[in-house]
Amino acid sequence: MKNGLLQGTLDVLVLKALAWGPRHGYAVAGWIRETTDEELSVEDGALYTALHRMEKRKWLESDWGLSENNRRAKYYRLTDTGRAQLRQQSRDWTTYAEAVFKVLRARESGPAAAEAKA
């Protein structure tokens, strides 16, 4: 586990960050930090690598634009494929997380518990 992040989850975080429209790399990093209340920290280098990799896979498109303070920044936005990926990976993640959650929240009960006591 790198920086408190399960491997492979960085991609879905970035995809989600771009769900509302194009953003540049700095904004993506900032959004992730804010939204998780700084619980998840990502090495910025890893973040940019993820952005470039996903662009290569055609999940993202990039364009150079002017940022809020009139400086040149590289903006990323989701492609149709990227949007489909986001949907899929969100579903998978949610299913996975709920399953783990169920196990961790379980109380002793049911036939397994009866056996243990006996």
Added chain:
Amino acid sequence: MSGGGSWLPDELRRVFRIGIAGGDADREVDQELEYHFERTVEDLQRGGMSESDARQEARRRFGDERQYRRELRRLARGRDRWSRLGEAAEAWSRATRDAVRGLARTPAQSLAVVAVLTLGVEANAAVFGILDTVFLRPPAHIQGADRVRRIFVTRTGYNGRTVTEQTHAYPDYMDWQPLDVFSEVAEYTELTLTVGHGDEAERRPAELTSANFFPLLGVRPELGRFYGPEDDRFGAPGTVVLGHAYWQERFAGDSAVLGRYLDIGDATYAIVGVAPPGFTGVDLERIDLWLPMHPAGEVEGGGTEWAESRGWYWFNGVARLAPRVTDVQAEAAATTAHRVGRSDNPNYDPEARVELGSLIAAKSAGASREAKVVPWLMGVALMVLLLACANVANLLLARAIRRRRETAVRLALGVSRKRLIGTALAESGLLALAGGLAAVLLVFWTGNLVRSFLLPGVAWGERVTT
């Protein structure tokens, strides 16, 4: 790591749309990260940090900068190359389509250009074929031709003039035959003989050779066999090998021809084989009949005297150098043997020398006048090509001038210079391609005709020199 052909100057790359050697991609990555660091430091400073602390924190947050930067550059360049290739391919196809349309609009002029180019290239191709055959290549079907030599004798004759001759007497050949410097020495002589009788009689070019002529050259018969040592003796039954073209013409390529008899001159010979197509011995003229020297020589030479007399300068010699023997060594040995052989004749030049010449006739002392002319022919053909190019350049220039207005309009409409240049190049390229192809086709069909016209002695028909 960088784009292909990174040695090309950037300007050229831009015209041909080849990926700029990694420069653009790298720069983009740098700019992206520069923005990131600027913003990070600014925000941290606004939060109360000092600039140096902010920078440090920014770097810490980023991670191993060198490694990440390298990875990012690698990714960017890879993407770059593919997209540029795609762009380039698209640009090329667009340029070609434009070019075809442009040329089709002025069909007469386009055809004229192609015709001029075709003639220029065709002339060169035809003449080069001649050059190749006469100067550059050994005669057909000879193995290891670089070790085969013609034998010349240089001597001062009875009239005081020094000459280099390719012909010598048969006993001279006997002097050279046992020498170690040669792995094989053979004799041949060319004659025109009458085949058949009365109305059907025809005169055909023939060559009389020693039996080892064929093994020396390494040639294999197309059909049947060549005559061997047992056929090349006085009193042996006459045998003949047909030239390939003659076999096709007179016997329609019938393989049942073996064993039939031909009346040649005053004797009858059994056909034992057919030579491969294009085989003309050591020279380039067509040969229809190959005959063993002794039996045929007895008939045509009126007896056997020629085999012993030093006065019958009938014969040409060809020798294969033994392995690792140099020309100098071979010439020395042959000269000594020759002088010794001739020593019983006080009138014969004691300084007579044996010289070994190239198998390619045009390169040795035996070169004919026509052969010597060939390099000049090549020069003329090149001039023709240059003229053709000048002509074409003129035509294209006139064309460009006529299209000035069209070009101005296109530029005004915003078509990039690059694209216009691309179209112009494509047009020229297409014309050149068309001219070249047409020339190749033309040479294929008519090349041999042209060559027969320029150099009639050579058996062009059978040689494959497109």
